[in-house]
Amino acid sequence: NAGVTQTPKFQVLKTGQSMTLQCAQDMNHEYMSWYRQDPGMGLRLIHYSVGAGITDQGEVPNGYNVSRSTTEDFPLRLLSAAPSQTSVYFCASSYTGLAGYEQYFGPGTRLTVT
Amino acid sequence: AQSVTQLDSQVPVFEEAPVELRCNYSSSVSVYLFWYVQYPNQGLQLLLKYLSGSTLVKGINGFEAEFNKSQTSFHLRKPSVHISDTAEYFCAVIGGSYIPTFGRGTSLIVHP
Numbered sequence: 001n002a003g004v005t006q007t008p009k010f011q012v013l014k015t016g017q018s019m020t021l022q023c024a025q026d027m028n029h030e031y032m033s034w035y036r037q038d039p040g041m042g043l044r045l046i047h048y049s050v051g052a053g054i055t056d057q058g059e060v061p062n063g064y065n066v067s068r069s070t071t072e073d074f075p076l077r078l079l080s081a082a083p084s085q086t087s088v089y090f091c092a093s094s095y096t097g098l099a100g101y102e103q104y105f106g107p108g109t110r111l112t113v114t
Numbered sequence: 115a116q117s118v119t120q121l122d123s124q125v126p127v128f129e130e131a132p133v134e135l136r137c138n139y140s141s142s143v144s145v146y147l148f149w150y151v152q153y154p155n156q157g158l159q160l161l162l163k164y165l166s167g168s169t170l171v172k173g174i175n176g177f178e179a180e181f182n183k184s185q186t187s188f189h190l191r192k193p194s195v196h197i198s199d200t201a202e203y204f205c206a207v208i209g210g211s212y213i214p215t216f217g218r219g220t221s222l223i224v225h226p
Contacts, residue, residue: 004157031212040123042204042218043158050212058213090157096212101146101165103206103214105157 002026006091006106013081013113021076021109023091029104030096032074033058034066036087037108043090049074050096081113116141116209120217128225129197135190135220137205145209147188149179152202152219161203164188175199200224 007022025032033048045058049068063085065077074093078085091106121136139145146165150158162173169181179190188205205217 033213035216040218043216045213048213092158094212101208101212101214102148102160102163103150103158105150105159107157108155 004091004093004104004106006109008109010110015081015113017081019078021089023074023106024072025093028071029093032093034076035090037090038087083113086113087111116207116215118205118207118215118217120205120220122220124221126223127195130194132193133195135203137188137217139186139207141207141209143210145207147181148206149190150204158204195224197224
């Protein structure tokens with residue numbers, strides 16, 4: 001099993017550009033989520049999904065879109081990049097039942113917006 | 115609603131000394147509790163979890179944590195730390211749904 005994979009590992013964007021961060025998992029997890037990590041702020045939830053076709057907003061959704069067309073994939077789209085979106089982005093997945101709710105994290109994407 | 119407070123943003127300690135990283139939570143329902151570790155330039159990985167049963171939970175790399183319901187705490191301990199334990203540690207709680215709430219993290223710095 002590859003677990004949770006994220007691409008790219010690093011990305012530099014100019015203000016106003018758009019891009020998609022890719023996330024995939026091969027564990028058949030129902031729940032997937034996106035976080036951003038900033039110094040001193042911990043992990044903040046951007047969007048999450050409890051299954052294909054179902055998504056919802058987290059704590060900091062503005063400027064980001066998601067979709068979930070398959071169980072495996074959960075891409076995060078930046079519509080018009082801003083310097084405030086400079087961050088490290090993590091995708092995570094888990095079961096939603098009593099299997100334990102453990103989150104499996106990807107290796108992260110480090111995004112810089114200039 | 116649920117919340118997590120990690121009381122120390124940074125904990126410096128010498129190698130082979132014991133360490134405790136503190137975590138307090140707030141929830142109106144029963145909770146599941148987790149500790150995750152993040153090594154530099156990596157994603158988070160699970161150290162240990164409390165779902166039910168024994169309140170003393172043992173995890174990987176010699177870490178353990180104790181669930182204290184009356185004090186709403188889930189402190190992480192290790193009797194003797196190594197340089198390789200230098201990392202960021204996150205406490206997380208799930209209560210009433212499957213969406214975890216993470217604390218802001220504690221940076222453990224182990225000095226030789």
